[in-house]
Protein backbone atom coordinates (compact mmCIF):
# COMPACT_ATOMS: atom_id res chain seq x y z
CA UNK A 30 0.00 0.00 0.00
CA UNK A 31 1.32 3.41 -0.99
CA UNK A 32 1.56 6.09 1.64
CA UNK A 33 -0.08 9.31 0.54
CA UNK A 34 1.46 12.53 1.80
CA UNK A 35 -1.21 14.55 3.50
CA UNK A 36 -1.35 18.05 4.91
CA UNK A 37 -1.95 18.93 8.53
CA UNK A 38 -5.46 18.31 9.76
CA UNK A 39 -7.82 20.99 10.98
CA UNK A 40 -6.67 23.79 8.68
CA UNK A 41 -9.27 26.30 7.59
CA UNK A 42 -9.78 28.08 4.30
CA UNK A 43 -8.05 31.45 4.36
CA UNK A 44 -10.96 33.24 2.76
CA UNK A 45 -12.23 35.66 5.47
CA UNK A 46 -15.85 34.57 5.35
CA UNK A 47 -15.23 30.89 4.81
CA UNK A 48 -15.24 28.35 7.60
CA UNK A 49 -14.59 25.27 5.57
CA UNK A 50 -12.02 22.94 7.05
CA UNK A 51 -9.57 21.93 4.39
CA UNK A 52 -9.13 18.35 3.40
CA UNK A 53 -5.82 16.79 4.35
CA UNK A 54 -5.38 16.15 0.63
CA UNK A 55 -5.68 19.86 -0.11
CA UNK A 56 -2.22 21.38 0.29
CA UNK A 57 -3.36 24.88 -0.58
CA UNK A 58 -4.51 27.66 1.74
CA UNK A 59 -8.06 27.76 0.38
CA UNK A 60 -10.89 25.31 -0.03
CA UNK A 61 -11.36 24.07 -3.59
CA UNK A 62 -14.13 26.62 -4.17
CA UNK A 63 -12.07 29.65 -3.17
CA UNK A 64 -8.94 28.24 -4.76
CA UNK A 65 -10.72 28.30 -8.11
CA UNK A 66 -12.00 31.80 -7.47
CA UNK A 67 -8.52 33.03 -6.62
CA UNK A 68 -7.19 31.58 -9.87
CA UNK A 69 -9.91 33.32 -11.88
CA UNK A 70 -9.24 36.64 -10.17
CA UNK A 71 -5.52 36.29 -10.84
CA UNK A 72 -6.26 35.70 -14.52
CA UNK A 73 -8.41 38.80 -14.93
CA UNK A 74 -5.92 41.13 -13.25
Ligand SMILES: [Zn+2]
Nearest residue numbers: 042047060063
Ligand atom coordinates in the same frame (compact mmCIF):
# COMPACT_ATOMS: atom_id res chain seq x y z
ZN1 LIG B 1 -13.20 28.71 1.25
